[in-house]
Amino acid sequence: MLTGTGAGAAPHAKRLDGRTLGVLDSFLVSDAGFAGGVFVG
Numbered sequence: 001m002l003t004g005t006g007a008g009a010a011p012h013a014k015r016l017d018g019r020t021l022g023v024l025d026s027f028l029v030s031d032a033g034f035a036g037g038v039f040v041g
Contacts (some may be wrong), residue, residue, distance in 0.1 A: 011032075012029075013026070
């Protein structure tokens with residue numbers, strides 16, 4: 001499962017284990033100064 005922040009936040013995404021919801025990976029998908037969030041589709 002992949003989640004992302006909404007508008008107004010840094011472009012941060014997390015990859016989660018679908019069974020336990022434990023975080024597998026966490027990363028910025030663009031420049032940290034960008035505050036448009038992330039669209040996961």
